């Protein structure tokens with residue numbers, strides 16, 4: 300990572316300088332005669348790249364200590380974190396812990412206008428009357444798209460457990476561009492992109508995203524079988540990464556929890572804590588063993604191709620039968636139920652591509668499953684599913700999730716013991732084979748407190764680099780100043796570069812992050828500004844104006860610091876108003892806002908971006924439409940009169 304430090308400095312500092320200069324110089328232009336034409340002139344000039352040598356003084360190449368990030372210095376990694384029932388995704392710098400950005404996904408965000416603009420509403424989904432279908436969500440797991448077994452920086456995918464939706468985030472803009480609701484699924488929890496195609500070698504990148512469903516429900520859920528949970532079922536879904544349409548589903552016994560994919564693209568697995576298929580807490584803990592279910596992607600897709608599927612209710616998505624009874628012959632089975640410890644949680648793929656590790660939760664063990672043996676079972680060459688287990692070793696109380704350092708070690712969170720335990724996978728296998736001298740536990744570290752997910756830098760790729768491990772703790776208790784009955788949670792950063800783990804920072808987190816990934820910064824390539832032509836409804840100087848068709852009024856406006864193109868917008872009470880705003884500024888980060896008092900309108904437009912809102916002008920009066928996003932010395936003056944005639 301040291302190697303690109305210089306690049307980033309020379310790339311980013313002039314941009315910063317560019318905006319700083321713009322703010323200074325355009326203030327003068329604006330004062331000389333605020334107006335869009337003046338703004339345009341200023342903009343053209345500023346669009347030129349900054350001359351060399353104008354950059355601010357370079358910051359020192361290395362911070363004081365390996366994990367401190369000095370002021371002005373940039374982090375080595377991006378941490379993309381789910382936001383739990385806040386419904387969002389967050390971007391945090393690692394190792395500094397700086398919160399860089401929040402990405403609204405299933406929540407409403409007035410800052411960007413997510414859930415307020417027509418464009419975001421269309422992505423989230425609307426009722427026939429145009430109102431939002433849902434305005435809340437619960438994000439647990441965020442994962443990046445892959446190429447060649449590592450992140451390609453193209454997309455992030457995240458689940459909504461409440462409404463069983465999957466969202467895709469474009470990593471060039473860090474905005475959601477698609478959301479899909481899974482049919483006949485409740486409690487969509489685990490999510491994981493595939494890493495390559497199971498058959499076509501040329502497709503060595505993500506084309507599918509797999510989705511586990513934690514709750515069973517009536518199929519279809521239309522009022523039938525309310526009092527007979529034995530008839531309820533759970534579906535595992537495959538979503539097309541490109542179109543975001545649901546390709547197929549598999550009906551399984553038990554409930555799916557978390558999800559992991561193999562590096563060869565052939566296997567995807569989900570842990571199950573309720574193989575009992577019970578609707579009661581006691582029943583879910585009845586059996587001594589639950590399962591890690593492996594799905595054979597190639598075989599499922601063959602059945603779909605051959606038309607060997609059913610559909611459920613109104614959904615057209617093909618559903619293949621993956622229940623045990625229909626899959627007793629390994630040679631044709633699409634599923635393999637590998638028994639693991641009681642009520643497991645978490646399944647994670649080791650970066651060498653050889654193992655999946657399932658954490659025991661109610662069992663103090665971690666189970667190591669060798670994928671080559673699962674393949675053998677599907678070939679009819681392994682006697683029992685359980686024979687794919689090569690180790691089931693004791694780690695401590697409440698094991699939940701496992702990260703990897705790429706050096707053969709695993710790091711498992713222990714919820715009840717409030718610890719992270721570092722253990723060696725090959726030694727655990729040797730121990731399980733009978734070598735009782737094999738000391739597989741390498742180190743233990745107390746964390747504060749009750750860790751859920753833990754994940755390492757690049758740890759879910761074949762480029763796992765063993766530098767940092769993030770422990771996502773569910774309780775911070777006494778670690779921070781009290782801020783009322785609700786406390787922040789902690790993300791504790793652990794240096795895992797040595798033999799012993801070292802706790803290096805406590806970072807607060809707004810409730811409630813679950814899973815995350817830590818991505819090397821050179822993987823992420825964001826845009827500086829938008830491309831105006833990507834917006835079919837863009838407003839130009841020629842189209843700016845007010846168009847009336849009956850009582851439908853279309854206001855087309857552009858913004859250019861420090862003015863909107865229409866100083867007066869006049870409509871009549873009862874009109875349906877659509878306001879479309881294009882930001883013609885071209886300077887990176889020169890964003891404008893648009894708020895209309897008493898009308899509940901608030902959104903931003905980034906440079907070269909277009910957004911629109913539609914609302915009923917039902918309150919007569921004069922309302923100052925104003926810019927909310929500090930953009931210019933004349934930011935406060937940047938406003939238009941929105942006049943509604945009685």
Ligand code: RUQ
Nearest residue numbers: 439751752813814
């Ligand atoms: S789960 S604390 Cu939603 Cu990721 Cu395990």
Ligand code: CUA
Nearest residue numbers: 926928930934
């Ligand atoms: Cu435009 Cu503030």
Ligand code: CA
Nearest residue numbers: 572583584642
């Ligand atoms: Ca169970």
